[in-house]
Amino acid sequence: MKFLHTADIHLDSPLVGLARYEGAPVDELRGATRRALANMVRLAVDETVDFVLIAGDLYDGDWRDYNTGLFFAAQMGELNRHGIRVFLVAGNHDAANRMSRDLKLPENVHRFTSRAPETVTVPELALAVHGQSYRTAELHDNLATGFPAPRPGCFNIGLLHTAVSGRPGHDPYAPCTLEELLARGYDYWALGHVHSREELHATPWVVMPGNIQGRQIREAGAKGCTLVTVASGEVEKVEHRELDVVRWAHLTVPVTGAATPEEALELAVTAAEGALAAAGDRLLAARFEFQGRSAVHSRFAGDEERWTNELRAQLLGSFGDRLWAEKILFRTAPPHAAADAVAGNPALALLLEAMETADDAGAILAAERPEIEKILAKVPMELRNQLDLPALDDPAVVAALFDEIRAILLPLLLGHGEG
Numbered sequence: 001m002k003f004l005h006t007a008d009i010h011l012d013s014p015l016v017g018l019a020r021y022e023g024a025p026v027d028e029l030r031g032a033t034r035r036a037l038a039n040m041v042r043l044a045v046d047e048t049v050d051f052v053l054i055a056g057d058l059y060d061g062d063w064r065d066y067n068t069g070l071f072f073a074a075q076m077g078e079l080n081r082h083g084i085r086v087f088l089v090a091g092n093h094d095a096a097n098r099m100s101r102d103l104k105l106p107e108n109v110h111r112f113t114s115r116a117p118e119t120v121t122v123p124e125l126a127l128a129v130h131g132q133s134y135r136t137a138e139l140h141d142n143l144a145t146g147f148p149a150p151r152p153g154c155f156n157i158g159l160l161h162t163a164v165s166g167r168p169g170h171d172p173y174a175p176c177t178l179e180e181l182l183a184r185g186y187d188y189w190a191l192g193h194v195h196s197r198e199e200l201h202a203t204p205w206v207v208m209p210g211n212i213q214g215r216q217i218r219e220a221g222a223k224g225c226t227l228v229t230v231a232s233g234e235v236e237k238v239e240h241r242e243l244d245v246v247r248w249a250h251l252t253v254p255v256t257g258a259a260t261p262e263e264a265l266e267l268a269v270t271a272a273e274g275a276l277a278a279a280g281d282r283l284l285a286a287r288f289e290f291q292g293r294s295a296v297h298s299r300f301a302g303d304e305e306r307w308t309n310e311l312r313a314q315l316l317g318s319f320g321d322r323l324w325a326e327k328i329l330f331r332t333a334p335p336h337a338a339a340d341a342v343a344g345n346p347a348l349a350l351l352l353e354a355m356e357t358a359d360d361a362g363a364i365l366a367a368e369r370p371e372i373e374k375i376l377a378k379v380p381m382e383l384r385n386q387l388d389l390p391a392l393d394d395p396a397v398v399a400a401l402f403d404e405i406r407a408i409l410l411p412l413l414l415g416h417g418e419g
């Protein structure tokens with residue numbers, strides 16, 4: 001018996017942070033979750049699996065129109081024609097109370113209800129799948145402990161959308177402990193919710209496959225599903241299979257050795273070459289971050305817009321629409337300590353000294369932290385993740401922030417920058 005375990009497809013999710021510029025492959029990015037789903041269906045057919053599990057967040061939220069549902073129905077129809085069953089539960093994103101539209105799916109698809117945990121058996125496979133959907137998006141009950149006892153003589157699978165005991169960056173929905181999952185006596189727990197892959201336990205297996213398509217820079221690296229092979233009622237093989245059509249990469253570009261902006265850009269192009277090779281024939285969505293003390297700092301700081309577009313132009317010239325520059329960050333610093341730059345300027349020297357010795361500024365920022373946390377607690381986790389907030393209680397982070405401020409301020413004060 002073989003099956004695919006997928007989760008967090010977020011079909012038709014709008015990819016966030018889409019910087020549009022001439023030549024950016026916007027359409028390709030927009031269709032990424034659909035094409036990754038089609039890859040999953042093709043893999044299921046090629047591997048002649050018996051069934052597919054979808055562990056929640058199939059949809060990103062309520063459909064904008066029926067096309068999202070039609071696309072999914074067509075893909076399920078393809079599996080149906082190959083005799084492949086599908087078991088799916090809803091997660092927080094596609095919980096019953098968030099979805100206003102629905103379509104009847106082909107007969108090979110079983111959607112678990114949100115009312116109570118339910119068991120579906122397939123006698124010819126000696127298989128029992130236990131699952132429960134989310135009724136509401138914000139679900140804080142422990143669903144796992146209510147799951148039915150395993151069916152004797154069957155390969156038992158639990159299908160659940162959960163953060164287990166909590167994972168950074170993910171809301172703690174349907175919380176439970178790994179021990180509680182193991183105590184249920186199933187052979188395989190097919191989880192969803194956390195977007196990075198994790199094998200939480202082997203024999204019995206507890207697997208979080210991650211999402212099938214990265215949607216933002218925090219979801220960098222290979223994405224896909226888990227292919228499981230079962231022989232004589234026992235798991236024989238658990239393999240990750242890539243499905244993503246757009247690969248995200250965060251490329252840091254150290255430019256300490258660069259003498260001119262052109263040299264620095266060349267380093268970025270080289271970094272992109274390596275990442276493209278690793279991404280195979282996928283579209284690469286790359287964030288570039290120039291770093292380090294460098295002679296190019298004041299040139300960059302003087303006209304970031306120009307250098308952003310110089311890099312875009314070079315990337316387009318070298319790679320065409322195989323690469324999309326999601327963001328270009330200039331996190332460089334002047335080549336020498338700032339004090340040298342202001343020798344003979346007492347006012348500036350005083351300002352710099354105040355910044356160098358601003359230990360208490362860190363304390364002031366840290367004191368504000370509880371207030372900030374209070375506001376943040378009201379913001380959904382996904383939005384919070386996009387904010388990219390610095391940890392103000394970390395002295396190293398505060399020091400880095402001051403470096404950044406100095407790097408912006410000094411060229412301006414010294415008259416090297418515009419305005």
Ligand SMILES: [Mn+2]
Nearest residue numbers: 057091092193
């Ligand atoms: Mn989720």
